[in-house]
Amino acid sequence: SPVAAVIPAAGRGVRLGPGIPKALRTLGGTPMLVHAVRAMAASRAVSLVIVVAPPDGTAEVKSILDAHALPGGSPGGGWGRTDVLVVPGGETRQESVRLGLDALPPGYEIVLVHDAARPLVPVDIVDAVVEAVRDGAAAVVPALPLADTVKQVEPAPVAGRPEPVVATPDRSRLRAVQTPQGFDRATLIRAHETITDDVTDDASMVERLGERVVTVPGHEEAFKVTRPLDLILAEAVLARRRL
Ligand code: C5P
Numbered sequence: 001s002p003v004a005a006v007i008p009a010a011g012r013g014v015r016l017g018p019g020i021p022k023a024l025r026t027l028g029g030t031p032m033l034v035h036a037v038r039a040m041a042a043s044r045a046v047s048l049v050i051v052v053a054p055p056d057g058t059a060e061v062k063s064i065l066d067a068h069a070l071p072g073g074s075p076g077g078g079w080g081r082t083d084v085l086v087v088p089g090g091e092t093r094q095e096s097v098r099l100g101l102d103a104l105p106p107g108y109e110i111v112l113v114h115d116a117a118r119p120l121v122p123v124d125i126v127d128a129v130v131e132a133v134r135d136g137a138a139a140v141v142p143a144l145p146l147a148d149t150v151k152q153v154e155p156a157p158v159a160g161r162p163e164p165v166v167a168t169p170d171r172s173r174l175r176a177v178q179t180p181q182g183f184d185r186a187t188l189i190r191a192h193e194t195i196t197d198d199v200t201d202d203a204s205m206v207e208r209l210g211e212r213v214v215t216v217p218g219h220e221e222a223f224k225v226t227r228p229l230d231l232i233l234a235e236a237v238l239a240r241r242r243l
Helices: 030-039 058-068 094-100 123-134 185-194 202-208 228-241
Strands: 001-009 045-054 081-088 110-113 139-145 165-167 175-177 181-184 215-216
Touching: 001 030, 001 094, 030 045, 030 058, 030 123, 045 058, 045 094, 058 081, 081 094, 094 110, 094 185, 094 202, 094 215, 110 123, 110 185, 123 139, 123 181, 123 215, 139 202, 181 202, 185 202, 202 215
Parallel strands: 001 045, 001 110, 045 081, 139 215
Antiparallel strands: 110 181, 139 175, 139 181
């Protein structure tokens, strides 16, 4: 069955600093979103990418993608074997993903959800996620062990004041999860129809349904570009790849 990837790219990227939407910031001169689309299209399995654009920026995103597509172009607009669609997003990441899923044509039984903010994910990770879904998992997340110890705190009554620590989960059993996360289509759609709480990833919605979610090894280069320091790291990774 062919695989589709939904790329939520409608965030403002406030933590990165003021300016244009995060997905349109450049790395090595190329918008992050273009790197993310290429990363998905690099997988032989992925034949459709649905980009979820800022609601007021759909036309701009379309023209940026057109400008970076291969010249000549396939019917899909020059991304090799992969078609690229652009749809408007929403207020939250999960609303943006749901709007992307609304545009999913029939026939795609495996769906990836990949953050535009993870532009440098290696294709091996994309393929490993797809393979695990093909092997029967309803939901698959790339995951890495943590370098830092994690504390659970009580929110401080006043922002910026010390916060009481309430617990220290066993680090050896914690994982930082990345994207693309891969799903059986029906499971992902049911999760988005059923779970309305504020969550930060799609796999956690599937967990709430009581379905089994599994991990595959993630990759350091699939890190999320969130803060200014991440841009410096991303530029360095790109420069090393170009050597
Ligand atoms: O905010 P966070 O870093 O978790 O965002 C992860 C991804 O979700 C980013 O690629 C961002 O563009 C996307 N997003 C979205 N719609 C929103 C907020 C975030 O597509 N309303």
